[in-house]
């Protein structure tokens with residue numbers, strides 16, 4: 001018998017939809033995405049509905065279609081499509097003659113398996129129970145498995161399954177494919193394609209097992225091969241279709257179609273149950289390392305697991321040439337592009353709980369250093385300047401313009417030109433990874449080069465103001481994107497100072513610890529004494545605007561002169577303030593899009609200043625923030641907890657953790673807010689738990705838990721050892 005605590009435990013791993021909610025189609029499609037670090041499949045239904053957004057995305061498959069401003073992460077053919085008819089009536093939950101008698105859809109976070117059960121009257125002569133299961137294998141990331149069963153509850157219906165590989169998908173109207181082959185034979189159907197510009201080859205193939213065994217009818221419509229199986233059912237008997245699908249590309253195999261066929265054959269030999277078990281066991285190892293257990297707050301528990309789930313299904317485990325886009329593999333938002341979201345919001349959780357994956361993500365930046373060097377060179381600078389938006393080539397892929405507004409005008413997007421802090425954000429993530437893992441091999445071979453060459457960029461980028469005798473950075477965009485092209489953004493200037501200081505430390509470490517390899521790298525990057533002298537001078541004389549009267553750092557030069565508006569008067573509101581006030585007016589008011597100075601506090605901790613100074617800045621800046629970006633609340637929650645503002649900390653944490661579950665930003669259709677998910681982990685671990693690794697290698701905890709939480713447990717990797725942290729009745733222990 002199931003105990004109460006088992007029921008609660010199970011509930012804390014499940015996201016449930018019951019009854020069916022047609023009005024939340026796109027919301028639920030996003031949150032019910034399944035994936036395995038190679039691909040992501042939105043939670044659309046097998047049978048298809050108007051208004052749905054079917055999306056099958058695999059890391060790294062970008063294409064720049066003719067006439068488009070920037071590349072897209074390409075929407076692949078959909079392997080999940082299956083239509084079912086019951087005595088000739090097509091199964092549909094919202095149209096036609098049929099009637100829904102019961103419905104429940106569950107995403108089990110622990111097993112990453114999506115199931116749906118429906119009791120359905122076909123409106124004529126039969127009642128059936130349909131059960132759909134799907135998972136994207138974590139054991140073999142090229143494999144997707146579905147099992148669909150139909151049981152006759154009333155009547156003796158004829159059941160027909162029509163299974164397709166649906167190649168009609170595109171990217172919101174943009175087409176990226178040339179068809180190479182539509183094929184099939186026996187129980188197999190497939191599509192073989194190539195992208196128009198990037199020439200990625202991809203095969204999507206499905207193999208079917210039908211019980212009872214029957215010969216299928218094959219139809220090879222171009223771009224939509226299908227197989228139909230038909231049988232009649234006696235009352236209380238069941239029929240089941242297992243659909244195996246394989247996705248391979250020329251990124252993983254020279255002959256993707258052959259590879260897909262091999263994957264399918266192996267899966268069929270292994271069988272559904274055993275394949276599912278292998279998948280679940282693999283998931284257990286990831287949850288062992290990354291789960292956070294909260295006692296005393298079921299809502300937070302489930303929401304935190306939901307965030308962790310979405311980071312884990314998006315995190316590339318076997319590929320170090322791809323990274324996680326701002327919306328993971330769960331939707332079309334930002335066209336799959338990679339931002340600072342990855343390094344400062346997602347990577348920390350992975351560095352501490354899945355260091356191998358964090359390493360892959362940092363290697364993606366290493367492999368793309370050429371693109372970053374190219375960008376620096378094109379802009380007239382030395383070293384490496386990473387793109388604000390990145391895809392598969394490492395080149396800058398931020399669009400320069402928005403799409404036309406209703407009045408036909410377009411707005412210039414400046415982030416690709418001037419949001420340059422990303423180079424330092426990447427260096428910060430590399431240093432954080434090295435600090436926690438002690439992975440000298442990575443650092444010596446790859447990490448140091450990222451940190452140093454981006455420092456070379458800053459050394460050439462910083463401007464000397466001879467009149468004032470100080471160094472400056474003009475025309476920047478800090479995290480607060482409401483104010484563009486500003487001079488002396490404190491975030492950017494202070495992080496540049498940190499970056500150059502760090503680069504000097506790395507330089508010295510290389511020469512001390514690895515004289516031959518270190519000297520080779522330093523020489524290759526052209527770093528010489530003259531340059532080091534300049535870096536030291538910049539560190540000493542970098543301008544950080546500050547009000548001498550109040551001692552407050554000014555977010556950027558001129559910020560304190562902007563118009564003050566009280567944003568509390570604008571609540572409740574869903575739209576961001578820049579959308580309400582308009583682009584121009586927003587620049588004139590003292591409203592901040594997201595954690596900016598507060599982000600600096602999070603990154604620098606005590607190096608930002610004393611506790612009193614932090615409090616002083618929090619008191620001034622917190623009321624000005626609009627949280628216009630989903631990246632904002634979690635970072636504020638983290639700092640609020642450190643400064644003992646526990647009510648605010650919990651409110652912000654709760655908001656961040658539920659952004660997607662409750663669609664709090666109103667744009668969930670575009671995909672998961674992955675940075676928010678990563679920020680939630682940091683708010684909990686660095687904020688509430690106050691975890692820190694000091695320079696001496698000591699793990700420190702300064703817990704400040706919400707008062708209703710009884711305990712928090714999690715594991716972190718630290719210098720190659722896994723440590724279990726327990727906050728609550730017990731104290732920190734080893735595993």
Ligand code: BGC
Nearest residue numbers: 326339340341481629631675
């Ligand atoms: C935020 C950026 C973020 C981007 C992608 C923007 O709205 O302001 O900081 O990188 O979204 O998530």
